[in-house]
Amino acid sequence: MNEEREDRAVYIISVAAELAGMHPQTLRIYERKGLVRPARTSGNTRRYSDRDIERLRMIQQLTQEEGINLAGVRMIVELERQIEQMRAEVERMHRDLARARQARRRADAASHEVGLVPMRSLEEMFPWMRER
């Protein structure tokens, strides 16, 4: 399912409630508390997207199975957003580090090719130093 499709607001409240396994009135309460923000038609009728449904299911998991109230759900959603962001940051830095190390290796290899004395690390020159 692509992003455009996930964000398309297609379900009226009764369908969304059925998909999420909830009472329609519960969905209205969640909107008032700012937990879900469905789109509205020109006639002021709510329209839910697949992303909204996914969010509703997450809320249901937290409230029903974990017994967490809505104030808790709100903060947990925010914290998980932060965690997701940091996970991406770690991922990015892993790539940067790998790239930096590869650049180093290429530079050393290039030195060899033009017949120069390679820059070696202490460990390369004195292998026995590795143990400590």
Add this chain to the structure above:
Amino acid sequence: MNEEREDRAVYIISVAAELAGMHPQTLRIYERKGLVRPARTSGNTRRYSDRDIERLRMIQQLTQEEGINLAGVRMIVELERQIEQMRAEVERMHRDLARARQARRRADAASHEVGLVPMRSLEEMFPWMRER
């Protein structure tokens, strides 16, 4: 305050409750729910450390000011532990990356010193490329 001092179990329940601004009975409830684990004396009396007090204050913040219930507090404490761990990971990688880049610079400089053809980055050879 050092770590050893933070973990020393010194306060009886009435003092801990006063320091945290709570009812002693509330502290017993929190222990039963697994939110705080004070030490016990040989006579089975609870003894709270400064770290325990800190935790109690955090719980109070979440329940009273944010209106979060104990199930929510439990998960939030866990998520914040994860975030702290990831923050340390990012910190560590930052250092690794800085170290890798410095090693690269040192290697280049050393090539210069022994009169070899230096391995230069594109930016070093064509400074005007920096602007983009």
Add this chain to the structure above:
DNA sequence: TTGCTCCTCACGTCACGTGAGGTGGC
């Protein structure tokens, strides 16, 4: 007209904090 939507209000249930009440060891 039918079946949906919109809204507000009220009730039942449950979590949680407070307090009482009774016990026992420094």
Add this chain to the structure above:
DNA sequence: TTGCTCCTCACGTCACGTGAGGTGGC
């Protein structure tokens, strides 16, 4: 003996979900 601790039980309050009841537009 006094003042603490330990525990359990009960009550008041509040959050939340469900449902009813009345309205209006496709």
